[in-house]
Amino acid sequence: MAWPDAVAKPFETHLEDVLGEQLEVFVHRPRTLREMLEHTDRFDDIEYLIIDEHRLTYAEVRRMVAALSTALHEQYGVTHGSRVAILGENMVEWLLTFWATTVLGGITVGINSWWSPDEIAFYMDDCEPTIIAVSDRMRDHLPEQTPPLVRMDSIIDELITPNLGAAMPAAEIDEDDPVVILYTSGTTGRSKGAVNTHRNAISMVMLQSMARMAKFFADPNSPRDIGATSFPFFHVSGLYGSLLVPLMAGDTSVFLTGKFDAAKVLRAVDAEGCTKISIVPTTGWRIARELQANRDQYDLSTLQRFTGGGAPMTPAMQEALREQIPHIQFAFGYGLTECAGLATGASNDMLSRNPNTAGVPYPTAQVQIWDENDVPQPDGTEGLVMVRGPMVMPGYWDNEAANDKTFAPGHWLRTGDLGTLTDGELELTGRRSDLILRGGENVYPAEIEFALEEHPAIVEVVVVGVAHPDLGQEVCAHVVVNSDVTGEDLTEFLKPRLAYFKIPSKWVIGRGPLPRTASGKIMRKQLQS
Numbered sequence: 001m002a003w004p005d006a007v008a009k010p011f012e013t014h015l016e017d018v019l020g021e022q023l024e025v026f027v028h029r030p031r032t033l034r035e036m037l038e039h040t041d042r043f044d045d046i047e048y049l050i051i052d053e054h055r056l057t058y059a060e061v062r063r064m065v066a067a068l069s070t071a072l073h074e075q076y077g078v079t080h081g082s083r084v085a086i087l088g089e090n091m092v093e094w095l096l097t098f099w100a101t102t103v104l105g106g107i108t109v110g111i112n113s114w115w116s117p118d119e120i121a122f123y124m125d126d127c128e129p130t131i132i133a134v135s136d137r138m139r140d141h142l143p144e145q146t147p148p149l150v151r152m153d154s155i156i157d158e159l160i161t162p163n164l165g166a167a168m169p170a171a172e173i174d175e176d177d178p179v180v181i182l183y184t185s186g187t188t189g190r191s192k193g194a195v196n197t198h199r200n201a202i203s204m205v206m207l208q209s210m211a212r213m214a215k216f217f218a219d220p221n222s223p224r225d226i227g228a229t230s231f232p233f234f235h236v237s238g239l240y241g242s243l244l245v246p247l248m249a250g251d252t253s254v255f256l257t258g259k260f261d262a263a264k265v266l267r268a269v270d271a272e273g274c275t276k277i278s279i280v281p282t283t284g285w286r287i288a289r290e291l292q293a294n295r296d297q298y299d300l301s302t303l304q305r306f307t308g309g310g311a312p313m314t315p316a317m318q319e320a321l322r323e324q325i326p327h328i329q330f331a332f333g334y335g336l337t338e339c340a341g342l343a344t345g346a347s348n349d350m351l352s353r354n355p356n357t358a359g360v361p362y363p364t365a366q367v368q369i370w371d372e373n374d375v376p377q378p379d380g381t382e383g384l385v386m387v388r389g390p391m392v393m394p395g396y397w398d399n400e401a402a403n404d405k406t407f408a409p410g411h412w413l414r415t416g417d418l419g420t421l422t423d424g425e426l427e428l429t430g431r432r433s434d435l436i437l438r439g440g441e442n443v444y445p446a447e448i449e450f451a452l453e454e455h456p457a458i459v460e461v462v463v464v465g466v467a468h469p470d471l472g473q474e475v476c477a478h479v480v481v482n483s484d485v486t487g488e489d490l491t492e493f494l495k496p497r498l499a500y501f502k503i504p505s506k507w508v509i510g511r512g513p514l515p516r517t518a519s520g521k522i523m524r525k526q527l528q529s
Contacts, residue, residue: 011206011210013026020411023364024390025364026206029206032173033179033201034171036202040061041059045058046224047252048252049255050252051092054092056092063165064160065096066167067166068100068159069103071100071163072150076131076148078130078131079171080173081178082107083106084097084101084107084109084130084132085127086109086134086152086233087132088138089258091257093156094233097150098233098239104169105172107181108179109193110183110234110239111132111183112234114499115499116141117142120143121142121143122190123191124143124146126398131149131150132148134151135152136151139151175199176394178197179201193398194397196236197394201244201340203391204236204341204391207345209245227246227254227277228269229277231278235337237309240341242255252272254274260282262289265277266290275303275305276306277303279306279307281439282470285317286470288324303325306329308333315355330346332359333359334426335387339365339389339413342365343387344358344426346358347359350425359426361424364389372384379422380421385415385426386412387412387413387415388410393413395407435465436473438475439471440472443501448463448503451494451498452493457484459481463476463478463504466506474505475501477508479509480513485509487509491504
């Protein structure tokens with residue numbers, strides 16, 4: 001039975017060959033994201049995207065995507081395999097450009113709009129895009145030499161409107177073709193381009209929407225899910241969770257743009273009747289504090305749950321939100337960009353019993369704990385979290401050295417996270433490779449240390465994450481110097497080199513050596529207090 005009409009056993013699985021490995025996959029699944037979008041003709045008059053002044057139905061989005069894909073193909077030569085880089089803040093043109101690229105069989109490269117000009121130039125050179133779509137606000141962040149530019153602010157007037165009524169250009173797309181490249185922070189200094197395929201993205205969508213799909217298949221007239229989100233589109237949470245998941249049952253996404261504002265999010269929930277809010281720890285805390293101060297200003301009777309992932313949702317934050325919204329439920333997932341953002345899920349019942357849980361592996365996802373010698377460990381033993389399944393990326397873009405370090409035989413993904421599995425339930429016990437999680441953003445110390453080592457006054461440096469009441473962690477740099485220099489001086493030195501969120505907010509500057517072990521390794525843990 002073909003998707004999406006597999007009502008009897010919508011989540012039936014079997015083994016298939018996936019890039020040379022026998023993996024469990026869903027039998028009834030869409031093969032490409034284009035197929036998913038085309039099947040939304042069942043929801044033509046339902047609002048799909050609410051963002052800024054735009055309220056677009058599924059039919060309107062398909063019509064605009066057909067027009068834009070025609071323009072990109074005919075005017076800019078975008079075709080199967082073309083990379084289309086997007087540099088801009090969250091705006092409707094970002095989403096339409098992603099869809100237009102996707103239906104052509106192209107590859108969207110999400111450029112982090114918080115990166116410095118030097119970082120943007122490096123990653124543009126790495127992915128070699130055919131074109132770059134850039135917002136007016138971000139135009140001056142580009143290097144002088146670029147591929148052809150598409151002004152995002154003029155896309156609707158200049159590319160979509162003249163081509164309305166055009167059909168989507170034909171495209172042959174395989175489910176193992178790349179669909180996005182998203183750059184993730186790297187332990188060796190530079191970010192790596194994680195390649196996600198149509199298969200990876202669809203695997204994540206089906207896993208994240210299983211509960212919603214079960215209701216929809218049982219009753220196609222069930223109430224819509226209306227989600228409020230402020231995640232950046234260059235993250236899997238913003239791109240997949242909020243743009244792709246709604247397609248399965250004709251749901252709606254309300255995108256809150258600009259700087260995160262808890263009051264704005266709660267007003268949107270009130271006005272649009274949102275059923276869920278997607279959060280990271282920082283935004284969860286800000287919502288809790290806004291409710292503690294102004295709970296009586298918002299009607300949250302439609303709000304059913306908070307969803308999220310990417311960083312642990314602390315028990316204290318969960319409790320603070322439950323106190324303000326007693327009927328609320330939580331659904332959190334564990335994953336990373338390299339596995340399309342999802343491998344395990346924790347239900348509300350699990351989190352009520354154990355707020356620290358990362359949940360259980362989803363169907364088709366395999367999770368094991370290995371030691372440093374790649375040996376699977378028994379129940380309850382701490383070790384490296386390993387993930388395998390159709391959601392796992394084929395590899396990093398043009399980076400075989402990184403792939404060799406990241407994958408074990410059988411295409412097992414080394415997540416770098418430490419954890420335990422007990423009776424099938426995952427609990428994380430440590431950061432991966434000294435990762436700093438600052439307000440939902442991944443920050444790797446090595447990248448900052450490499451940049452600081454270029455300063456002539458610095459003898460040695462180590463960067464660690466320290467606790468922060470709002471951000472979860474903030475970046476702290478311990479530096480040994482050979483001349484007078486201040487934290488303000490070093491901050492100015494880093495501004496053109498690094499995104500603002502990577503620049504240390506705390507500085508410990510001295511003339512003495514940093515603490516080291518007998519073998520010469522810096523004692524990071526000692527510096528994190």
